[in-house]
Amino acid sequence: MRVINLSTTSDASFIEQVKKESGQDPAECYQCGNCTAGCPYTEFFDYPVSMIMRLIQAGQKDTVLNSKAIWLCATCETCTTRCPCEVDVAHVMDTLRNIAYREGRYTEKDIKTFYEAFLTSLKNNGRIYELGILMGYKAKTLHLLADADLGPNVLVKRLIHFQPNKIEGRDEVQRIFKRFAEKRDNEKRDNQKRDHHG
C-alpha cells in the first residue's frame, strides 16, 4: 500500500482548479464506490475511478495527473449515470485529461498520439480521414504493423478512402484551431507572469 503524507503533499489550488474547470464539486463524493463497481475499465486502471475522486479531495495533483486511469477512461458515462450524489464523474475524468494534456503529462503516450493524429487530420481537411490518422499514428509510435491484419477486409470491402475528403470551409475550421491556440497561449503567459510576480 502506498502511504501519502497529506500534510506535505496536498495542493488546495488543484482542488479549486478541478472544481472550476469541471463545474463539479469533488467534495460531494462520499466514496460509495458505485462508479468503480460499474466502470468497465476498472481492471485496466492503476487507480479505480472512486479512488481518483478521493485523491482529488486530498489535493493529490501529481498522483492524479500522472495516473494511467485518466487516459484509459473512455467516457462511457456509466459512473455519471450511477452516481447517487449526481457528480458528473466522467466529466471530472475528462477535465483531468484536459489539465494533464495542457501540462504535457501523458502516461498513456499511444492514446495521446492517436488523439493528436485524429485532430491533425481534422485540422488539415475539415473532416477526418481514417487512413491518414492510422498512418500518422504509425509514423509517430513506430507501431508500423498496427491493424495490418485488418487490411485485406478493409480493402476488399472498400471501407476506407485513399484520398482525404477536404471540405470547402476548412479555412474556417483552421481558424477555430488558431484562435483556440492563441487563447490558451495567452492564458499560459498570464499564469506564468502571475506566478513570477507572486
Next chain:
Amino acid sequence: MADKDYAYYPGCSLEGTGSAYDASIRLVMQALGVEVKEPHDWSCCGSTPAHAVDHLLAGALAARNLVLVQKMGLKGVSAPCPSCFSALKTAHYRMAKSKAFKDEVNELLDVPYEGTVDVRSTLQFIYENIGVEEVARPVKLALPNMKVAPYYGCILNRPPEIAQFDDPENPVSMDNLISAVGVEVVDYAFKMECCGAAFGVPRKDMVNKLTHKVLSMAIEAGANCIAVACPLCQQNLDLRQAQVNAAMGSSFNIPVLYFSQIMGLTYGFTPKELGIDKGVVDPGNLIETGPIVPKEVEKPKKTKAAAKEAS
C-alpha cells in the same frame, strides 16, 4: 409535418468504415417518406479526441455544425453516430447552461451559435419523431431466421441529463423498432456495456476483452445476430471479431448489422443496396426474407420511467 423536418448530419465515419450505415438510413428514410437534408459543408464534430484534449476546442468544433443547421432554418438535427450526437448535444447543453462557456466558444467561431438547435440521434429521431406505428407501415417481408440482440453502446442515452432519451440503464427504443418491423429480439444484460470504444488502435487489449464480453452475453441470450446504432461499435464487434477470437481463444461468428439495415431488409431493399456485404462476418441465411406471417402484436416495451408513470 414540422417534427420530421430535421437536418441529417452523417459524420465522418459514415463516409468511410460506416458507409453502410449511411446508405441504409437514407433508404429507410426514403421508404418512410422523410426527406434527408444534409447541412452543406459540415465538418468533423471533434469526437472523443477533441473533448479529451480540451472542452473549449470540442465545443467550437461541434458548434460550427450547429451553426450550419441554424442557417438552414431547421428546428433540429439528427446524427446517426452516437459520438457525433454526443459531441453536438454536449456542446449545445454546455452552451445553454453557461453563458461564459457560450461566449468563449463563440469567440472561436466565424458565426456565433444562438442555441436554438434540437440535437437527436437518428435512432431517437426515427423512434420519437416518426414513431413505431409509421415504421411498421412499409414492411413487406419477414426475416424468420433472425434473433437479434440490440446493442446500444454507451452514449446514445447517457448521461441522461444531456442525452434526454430512453432509459439510461435498460434502453428499449431499438428493441421496439426491430419488433415493429416484425423481427424477433432477445433481451440481455450487456445492452450498453462499453465495447472498448476508440481504443482499438492504441489499446487493442482492452477492446478484445470488453468486446468479448458483449459478444458472449448476446450469444448466451440466444441471439444469432447483433444490431447496432454506432459505426465504432460495429467496427469493434464485426471487423475486430477475428482479433477478439485470436486474443481470447473464442470462435465467435456472429453477424453485426445496423438496425437500419434490418429495417431496410423488411422494407424490401436488397442486402447489396443496404451495404450488408460490407460487414465482415457473413450473415448467411439470417438475411433470407420470407412472407409476413400475421402474429399477435407484442406491446412495445416501456422504459422503467414510462411504466412508473402509467401505473
